[in-house]
Amino acid sequence: MIPTTTTPVPTPTPAPAPAPAPAPAPAPTTTPIPAWPSTVSSLRQILSIDTGAKLDCHGQTRTNARCRNGVSESNSSLVASLLDQIVVHGSLSAAHSALSRVAHLVMCKRYHQDQGPLRLAVWEAILKPVTEVVVKREDQESTLTSSKETVGASKDTLVVTPVVEVKQESLSKDDTPTKRTTSRLRSHSSPSTPTKSSPKHIFSKETPCKDPVIKHKFKTYGLQRSTVETNRKIKEILLRPLRGEEKKRDGEIYLYTFPETYHDAQPYLKIGYSKDVDARMAQWKAQCGYESQVLGHFKSEHYAKIEKLVQAHLHNQRKTEVGCPTCRVWHKEWFDVDFMTALTIVGMWTDWMRKLPYDDDGGNLLEKWRLRVEGLDMTDPDCWTLLERDVFDDDVDESEISEGDESFSWTNYDQFELSGGDTAELSDTDESELSDTGDEYDSKGLADDGDEE
Known part of the structure; x- marks a missing residue:
């Protein structure tokens, strides 16, 4: 009897698993927020903008998957800078130009620039209710602080308060002036109320004019x-x-x-x-x-x-x-x-x-x-x-x-x-x-x- 030999069947090598597709872009919620975001991280979260130094396109393909194209480092950096400005602006009317620019910058140039206006419309729906509250508050304050000489002023007449150094004379030589805040004054049509102080403290030597406005x-x-x-x-x-x-x-x-x-x-x-x-x-x-x-x-x-x-x-x-x-x-x-x-x-x-x-x-x-x-x-x-x-x-x-x-x-x-x-x-x-x-x-x-x- 001739012994038979069994040829072992090679086990097939499993195919490598496909690389996972990038997570779909989170759809921005249209739920109004209670207050204007005070940090860039909170603004990114509200607008569903990725974090990190380099962004990927936030557009969606025809299959509703997120686009895999990258956004250039320069545009990613510009987005970060614009978001800083949007936080400082404090209202939709002031931030609208920057917001519109961001809506286009987060989209790849090749395929999804046309999705920028739609993304902007969603962001406006989120931020507009906050703006209405801010504008109303500003209008009330403007009524209280307006003066006769600013009534009827055109845009070609801007009202500016000069540099006011109230605490300068009280600082010793070893004191270091504190940094000023980055918040802006609300409007050029209603000058801010001067700080209560003696006249000799109100004006610096650099401002020889007598009128504080x-x-x-x-x-x-x-x-x-x-x-x-x-x-x-x-x-x-x-x-x-x-x-x-x-x-x-x-x-x-x-x-x-x-x-x-x-x-x-x-x-x-x-x-x-x-x-x-x-x-x-x-x-x-x-x-x-x-x-x-x-x-x-x-x-x-x-x-x-x-x-x-x-x-x-x-x-x-x-x-x-x-x-x-x-x-x-x-x-x-x-x-x-x-x-x-x-x-x-x-x-x-x-x-x-x-x-x-x-x-x-x-x-x-x-x-x-x-x-x-x-x-x-x-x-x-x-x-x-x-x-x-x-x-x-x-x-x-x-x-x-x-x-x-x-x-x-x-x-x-x-x-x-x-x-x-x-x-x-x-x-x-x-x-x-x-x-x-x-x-x-x-x-x-x-x-x-x-x-x-």
């Missing part, structure tokens, strides 16, 4: 321009070689507003440039007698050139202050534009300048960029977006430009005083770094700001 009056900067005229001016600035201040690198473009309008949905904005924003704000405080509220600043190449581009882009929104009440200078860099629009335009030109479009020798625009500028449709108000995004060819990947970009900073400055020595030290600083665009510190204050109108 300062009115900032504005007028239109120049004639309105059509889309074609605006675009041709921008084109002229772009094609012109770098010259003078425009050749300098490593500066910053800043945006700030008055302390009394920091809470407004659309305050007047001052847009300028400097190599040292802290020193610049200190000098504005010494000159104009109020604490500038810096909303943000961009690190930038050829910052003076960028400022001219921004000024041309926002020409129709530009305002001139008709003699600062304190220093009497006619400041010409104010803009009647919402913050998110200004932020987008400044960011667009800053991003474009980061692509190094000018050569290092004569500061001339590189040939490939000259051809692109020459080929743009001057009747299209959005033609510059095409230039910034570099959609003409694929030699630069957009993700490489935006990913990891940390050039923009949101800032809250601590309150500080300038002694006589400090003021003298600032006056010795390089004028090119602190004079920005020519808001000169002479008695007339009528010098041109360098924008060739």
Whole structure:
């Protein structure tokens, strides 16, 4: 009998388990909240926004699964900064622009930008009831604190309370001034009630005016321009070689507003440039007698050139202050534009300048960029977006430009005083770094700001 052998049957190797799909995006609840969120973490929870340094798209696919695409690090960082601002705003009307921007930033650029408005509508349903309570309370307080001289004031007349240092004289040399809060005063139409104190304690030496309420009056900067005229001016600035201040690198473009309008949905904005924003704000405080509220600043190449581009882009929104009440200078860099629009335009030109479009020798625009500028449709108000995004060819990947970009900073400055020595030290600083665009510190204050109108 021949023995039989049994061939062992190999056991099949089990297939690896598929990677788990990302958790679906939590649907934001539409249940109204009792109070405005006081922290970013609570705001993220209310709006169902992911935590972490880098976000994933919050959009939903056709199967109701969450999109797997990532959001760039720069946009994730911008979302975090905007959420900080939304918390500080304290109401939907003031925070609406930032909230709308966040609704689009949390969606991937490729597929789900169209879901941004729907997400914004859900957030509005959550936050609007809170706003109604806040607005009602503000209206009541406004009635109690309004004064006759603010009745009927137009937007071109802003009421600002100057810097008030009540406790300054009682501090010893060893005392350190405490940080001021970041909360904004409610409205420029109703000045805050002065602190009860003796007159000698109310005003600092930097504020020589006798009236504790300062009115900032504005007028239109120049004639309105059509889309074609605006675009041709921008084109002229772009094609012109770098010259003078425009050749300098490593500066910053800043945006700030008055302390009394920091809470407004659309305050007047001052847009300028400097190599040292802290020193610049200190000098504005010494000159104009109020604490500038810096909303943000961009690190930038050829910052003076960028400022001219921004000024041309926002020409129709530009305002001139008709003699600062304190220093009497006619400041010409104010803009009647919402913050998110200004932020987008400044960011667009800053991003474009980061692509190094000018050569290092004569500061001339590189040939490939000259051809692109020459080929743009001057009747299209959005033609510059095409230039910034570099959609003409694929030699630069957009993700490489935006990913990891940390050039923009949101800032809250601590309150500080300038002694006589400090003021003298600032006056010795390089004028090119602190004079920005020519808001000169002479008695007339009528010098041109360098924008060739």
